[in-house]
Amino acid sequence: MFKHRNVYFVLVFALSCFMLSPVLADDVLTVYSGRNESLVGPILAQFTEDTGIEVEVLYGGTSAVANQILTEGENSPADVFIAQDGGALGALADAGMLHKLPDATIARVANAAFVSPAGVWAGLSGRARVFVYNPEALEEQGLELPNSILDLTGEEWSGLVGWAPTNASFVANVTAMRVLLGEEATAGWLAGMIANGVNAYPKNTPIVQATIDGEVVGGLVNHYYLFRFLAEDPDITATLHFFPGGDLGSLINVAGAAILKTTDQPYDALALVDYLLSDAAQEYFAQSTYEYPLVSTVEPSVDLPALADIETPEFDLSDLADLQGTLELIEESGALD
Amino acid sequence: MHLSDVIPSRFRINGHQQYALSRWHVGHRQLVQIISLAVVAVVMIPLAYLIIGAVSAGQEGVDYLLRARTLRIVGNSIGLTAVATLCATAIAIPFAWLTSRSDLPGRRFWLVLGLAAMVIPSYLTAVTYAEAFGPKGILQSLLEPFGVDRLPGIKGFPGAALTLTVVTFPYIVLPVRAALLHCDRSLEEAGQSLGLNRWGVFRQIILPQMRPALSTGMLMTALYCLSDFGAVAVMHFNAFTRAIFIQTESFRMDKASVLAILLVGITLVLLLIQSRLQLRGRHYRIGTGASRHLETLPLGKWKIPALIFCAGVVFIGVVIPLLVLFSWLAGHRITDPVQAPLTLLMRNTVGVSAVSALAVTFAAFPLALLAARGGGRFNRWLIHLAYAGNVLPGIVIALALVMFASQHFLSFYQTLPLLIIGYAIRYLPFSIGATESALAQINPRFDEAARSLGLSAWAALMRITVPLARGGILAGLALVFLNVMKELPTTLILRPIGFRTFATRIWSAYDEAFLSSIALPGLVLILVSAFALAIILRREKAVD
Numbered sequence: 039m040f041k042h043r044n045v046y047f048v049l050v051f052a053l054s055c056f057m058l059s060p061v062l063a064d065d066v067l068t069v070y071s072g073r074n075e076s077l078v079g080p081i082l083a084q085f086t087e088d089t090g091i092e093v094e095v096l097y098g099g100t101s102a103v104a105n106q107i108l109t110e111g112e113n114s115p116a117d118v119f120i121a122q123d124g125g126a127l128g129a130l131a132d133a134g135m136l137h138k139l140p141d142a143t144i145a146r147v148a149n150a151a152f153v154s155p156a157g158v159w160a161g162l163s164g165r166a167r168v169f170v171y172n173p174e175a176l177e178e179q180g181l182e183l184p185n186s187i188l189d190l191t192g193e194e195w196s197g198l199v200g201w202a203p204t205n206a207s208f209v210a211n212v213t214a215m216r217v218l219l220g221e222e223a224t225a226g227w228l229a230g231m232i233a234n235g236v237n238a239y240p241k242n243t244p245i246v247q248a249t250i251d252g253e254v255v256g257g258l259v260n261h262y263y264l265f266r267f268l269a270e271d272p273d274i275t276a277t278l279h280f281f282p283g284g285d286l287g288s289l290i291n292v293a294g295a296a297i298l299k300t301t302d303q304p305y306d307a308l309a310l311v312d313y314l315l316s317d318a319a320q321e322y323f324a325q326s327t328y329e330y331p332l333v334s335t336v337e338p339s340v341d342l343p344a345l346a347d348i349e350t351p352e353f354d355l356s357d358l359a360d361l362q363g364t365l366e367l368i369e370e371s372g373a374l375d
Numbered sequence: 376m377h378l379s380d381v382i383p384s385r386f387r388i389n390g391h392q393q394y395a396l397s398r399w400h401v402g403h404r405q406l407v408q409i410i411s412l413a414v415v416a417v418v419m420i421p422l423a424y425l426i427i428g429a430v431s432a433g434q435e436g437v438d439y440l441l442r443a444r445t446l447r448i449v450g451n452s453i454g455l456t457a458v459a460t461l462c463a464t465a466i467a468i469p470f471a472w473l474t475s476r477s478d479l480p481g482r483r484f485w486l487v488l489g490l491a492a493m494v495i496p497s498y499l500t501a502v503t504y505a506e507a508f509g510p511k512g513i514l515q516s517l518l519e520p521f522g523v524d525r526l527p528g529i530k531g532f533p534g535a536a537l538t539l540t541v542v543t544f545p546y547i548v549l550p551v552r553a554a555l556l557h558c559d560r561s562l563e564e565a566g567q568s569l570g571l572n573r574w575g576v577f578r579q580i581i582l583p584q585m586r587p588a589l590s591t592g593m594l595m596t597a598l599y600c601l602s603d604f605g606a607v608a609v610m611h612f613n614a615f616t617r618a619i620f621i622q623t624e625s626f627r628m629d630k631a632s633v634l635a636i637l638l639v640g641i642t643l644v645l646l647l648i649q650s651r652l653q654l655r656g657r658h659y660r661i662g663t664g665a666s667r668h669l670e671t672l673p674l675g676k677w678k679i680p681a682l683i684f685c686a687g688v689v690f691i692g693v694v695i696p697l698l699v700l701f702s703w704l705a706g707h708r709i710t711d712p713v714q715a716p717l718t719l720l721m722r723n724t725v726g727v728s729a730v731s732a733l734a735v736t737f738a739a740f741p742l743a744l745l746a747a748r749g750g751g752r753f754n755r756w757l758i759h760l761a762y763a764g765n766v767l768p769g770i771v772i773a774l775a776l777v778m779f780a781s782q783h784f785l786s787f788y789q790t791l792p793l794l795i796i797g798y799a800i801r802y803l804p805f806s807i808g809a810t811e812s813a814l815a816q817i818n819p820r821f822d823e824a825a826r827s828l829g830l831s832a833w834a835a836l837m838r839i840t841v842p843l844a845r846g847g848i849l850a851g852l853a854l855v856f857l858n859v860m861k862e863l864p865t866t867l868i869l870r871p872i873g874f875r876t877f878a879t880r881i882w883s884a885y886d887e888a889f890l891s892s893i894a895l896p897g898l899v900l901i902l903v904s905a906f907a908l909a910i911i912l913r914r915e916k917a918v919d
Contacts, residue, residue: 049733050737096872097883102626105626252525
């Protein structure tokens with residue numbers, strides 16, 4: 039009888055201790071990442087290995103994570119925010135939530151267009167918006183490559199295009215449209231795409247997969263996803279199309295990092311940002327994720343047009359900070375339904 | 376029932392002693408009530424925060440509620456629930472009848488394989504269907520020789536309805552089959568002797584007897600459909616849970632709360648309708664009579680179609696998902712750079728499920744005790760409130776707990792205990808139900824006899840009541856374990872940073888189209904779930 043009673047009490051005691059004592063020992067650097075684990079997980083693991091600084095990472099969509107930090111406000115456990123879009127970083131900068139970075143950190147980035155004007159975030163890697171397409175499917179459907187992202191609302195593309203409406207790079211692209219075309223024209227384009235039966239995917243990778251499988255003829259993605267597929271199998275039938283003539287569809291954006299003002303580990307946080315701008319990490323972005331490195335000492339790895347040669351629409355990345363406005367517009371358009 | 380109620384006061388030998396005993400007893404009863412009250416207080420947190428969240432949305436919230444798009448979400452959810460429930464019923468009734476009352480060859484075999492569909496989590500079934508029936512999927516490649524080079528795909532309503540039909544029909548098969556096995560054969564014979572043919576017997580005698588079981592099963596199915604996240608998320612069908620998830624993930628809590636309140640309201644209405652329907656009619660035997668052994672009905676020329684039907688159900692429900700998973704396991708696609716060792720996933724998943732199941736069982740016991748032995752209006756209310764998990768879908772609980780922790784209890788934010796509380800609120804009803812039904816079968820006199828022989832109330836509970844109710848308690852434990860292991864939305868929203876389970880791993884791999892990374896966690900999850908379900912079903916058989 040005593041045995042029963044003891045077992046019961048030990049169990050209840052252990053359970054209550056467990057439930058009532060969330061571990062607060064926090065010497066772990068908390069990173070909120072709006073970039074996929076498959077893209078930044080390996081380099082963060084390498085950072086821990088090289089520096090001994092433990093990292094825990096929350097992964098989510100960039101817009102969602104930015105929103106989460108804004109809502110958590112003072113209480114946010116995040117030390118570092120890694121985003122796949124300059125606009126989301128701009129939104130946090132506008133809210134006054136980002137720590138100023140040292141000049142030496144900012145100076146690592148070769149092109150001043152890819153850092154925050156106020157010096158509160160730094161670009162880590164560059165990416166171009168492209169139209170990935172399957173040449174066989176294109177021919178099968180008797181289609182020609184679109185000259186503009188705006189052409190995709192044409193009837194001939196009905197049901198044959200993929201997009202990822204919650205993806206931050208797409209959101210940034212829509213913000214750019216709002217800046218350059220205005221609200222109404224942008225809303226009209228979104229509505230046109232939906233009316234045209236655009237296929238929605240959760241992220242970019244599934245769009246590329248669907249393009250390769252012929253599920254769609256093409257889709258709006260960042261340039262580097264295709265190269266990951268090509269590295270596995272050079273024979274796949276999919277290729278990139280850069281919208282010509284400075285079209286809205288060929289936006290160049292950055293993935294970047296920032297330190298939160300609320301951090302309790304500013305030095306570890308800075309160590310991580312500096313690490314991500316080191317030659318070794320930039321080499322990783324060039325070699326493993328097929329992005330454009332942003333420091334002058336590292337070259338892109340794959341056969342891509344030079345960043346400077348891509349004709350892009352003219353404007354400042356920090357103009358893309360009205361994240362909420364774009365998210366509302368996309369939601370109102372019914373793209374998420 | 377108290378000793379003091381039974382013994383008239385004039386027979387009491389020592390009034391003082393009697394008073395002490397009675398107070399002791401009352402003390403225990405109050406202890407049980409206090410613990411129950413504490414549990415119910417925790418259960419009420421989500422509802423309270425939802426209301427706060429929705430109210431703080433104010434006029435904006437009202438506008439959001441009345442938008443055409445919100446109303447469309449209502450329509451989507453109700454439509455999906457209705458269609459999936461009806462389809463599941465249409466499959467479940469013949470399936471239950473064939474596997475219980477007919478001379479179908481291999482009845483047990485078909486039954487077990489058919490029920491196995493409930494072991495596969497909805498998101499996993501949906502992911503495999505999206506692949507198999509996609510525009511360029513397996514079905515299309517089979518149809519290729521007939522000149523079909525592209526299928527429309529099943530994303531949206533058809534995919535969501537198909538997935539939910541398949542994963543929920545076992546919830547109707549189980550109660551209906553139990554009812555069919557307990558049907559009173561003599562009633563059927565009476566019907567036949569009065570000139571009914573076989574169809575007439577089925578329609579006029581068997582069906583009415585099945586009705587309570589059928590309505591219970593359909594209710595469970597409808598509740599499942601309303602609260603399911605995986606199928607609608609994968610199929611991109613904008614039902615409530617998906618819309619709430621999108622808002623919650625981006626921390627737009629006021630909009631999410633408004634949607635959540637609406638969903639909870641619809642669920643309550645459904646429960647209300649069902650409880651009204653349930654009250655009508657009696658289907659039990661009035662006289663004692665002789666319950667006759669059930670005979671199996673020969674199928675005759677219907678044997679082949681019946682076999683095809685059962686094989687088809689099993690093929691779609693179980694074979695296709697497994698086939699697709701195995702093809703991913705074997706096929707070579709893009710390599711996933713994310714390292715998530717299977718042993719780590721196993722440890723996390725089984726660990727968190729076991730701790731949650733234990734926590735739920737302990738929390739449920741005092742409530743089950745009140746339900747079985749308590750009586751009284753206060754106790755009844757406590758128990759009703761404890762069942763809140765039935766009307767709070769996982770995503771809704773997660774949303775409310777995130778608001779609760781991030782605003783007021785920051786030290787719980789993104790911790791394992793908060794996740795476990797989330798699971799506990801959701802699955803408390805399962806454990807209370809199972810424990811209560813076991814307790815209800817134990818004569819309280821055993822307990823009283825033990826007390827009169829000198830055991831304390833506590834000792835009597837631990838040495839008499841708990842061992843007798845062990846089967847039911849364990850069944851509840853296994854049921855909670857099984858459900859926590861498969862749970863997706865609560866886990867996604869409430870998990871601590873970096874905490875991965877099979878479910879979150881499958882979800883993130885699907886999200887990034889690393890299909891080959893889904894296969895192994897998916898297959899292991901199915902295997903472990905099948906094991907847990909086998910334990911539950913065995914117990915049910917033992918009760919039969």
